[in-house]
Amino acid sequence: MTPELTFQLDALEAALPGLIADNPDPGDFWPAFAGQADVIEDAAGEHTQEVNQRIAGMLAKHGRYIAAIPVDEGVTTSLQDTAAMHAALNHALTKAISMLEGGGEVPWADLEHAIELAVKHKVANQKDLDEIKGRGISFERLTELLARVKERYGNSPKPNRVM
Numbered sequence: 001m002t003p004e005l006t007f008q009l010d011a012l013e014a015a016l017p018g019l020i021a022d023n024p025d026p027g028d029f030w031p032a033f034a035g036q037a038d039v040i041e042d043a044a045g046e047h048t049q050e051v052n053q054r055i056a057g058m059l060a061k062h063g064r065y066i067a068a069i070p071v072d073e074g075v076t077t078s079l080q081d082t083a084a085m086h087a088a089l090n091h092a093l094t095k096a097i098s099m100l101e102g103g104g105e106v107p108w109a110d111l112e113h114a115i116e117l118a119v120k121h122k123v124a125n126q127k128d129l130d131e132i133k134g135r136g137i138s139f140e141r142l143t144e145l146l147a148r149v150k151e152r153y154g155n156s157p158k159p160n161r162v163m
Contacts, residue, residue, distance in 0.1 A: 001047045008040045009051065013058040020062055027090020029064075089117045097146050100139070108135065111146075118149045 015036070023029035037055055044051040056066055092114030096107050115132050118124035128145055131137040137145070 001050050005040065005044060005047055005051060008043070009054050009058075012036055012040060012055075016058055016062060020064075025090060026064075026086045027094075030086040033059075089114050092117075093146055093149060097143075100143055100146070106142070108132070111142075115145075115149065124149050 016033075019033055019036075020029060023032050041048065041051055041055070059065060092107075092110040096111050096114065099105065099107055111132050112129070115124050115129045119126060119129050124145075128149070131141070131145070
């Protein structure tokens with residue numbers, strides 16, 4: 001690995017605790033982190049695997065893991081995909097919770113999307129998704145479910161394979 005890449009990775013790792021403190025919500029953290037890490041990944045060239053391993057390692061030290069996201073061609077484990085997943089889930093859950101707390105109409109389509117993402121990342125289960133799709137869930141159960149999923153999605157389990 002080049003000295004410049006090592007320097008950039010060292011700087012990113014040193015900045016990571018502050019980035020986590022400034023962005024405690026995963027929906028905010030992942031896009032902020034990906035914005036910085038992507039610059040390094042783009043410059044990695046032939047050192048891409050080493051750079052990805054170093055980034056995964058620094059994140060793991062702080063209990064954060066790059067999500068393994070199923071796609072048509074297999075599985076991807078990119079920072080951009082992880083950031084996009086967290087941002088979409090955060091948006092959908094925040095909107096649904098806000099609507100419920102304000103007495104508004106339940107945004108069922110947003111909820112289905114959010115819980116589908118949560119099921120893929122093992123922070124919700126198929127029963128939760130079925131309840132949302134069936135629209136037969138009580139207000140109390142829905143509120144509890146959304147709060148649990150929102151709390152858990154930032155603490156996704158370590159994937160089986162980290163790049």
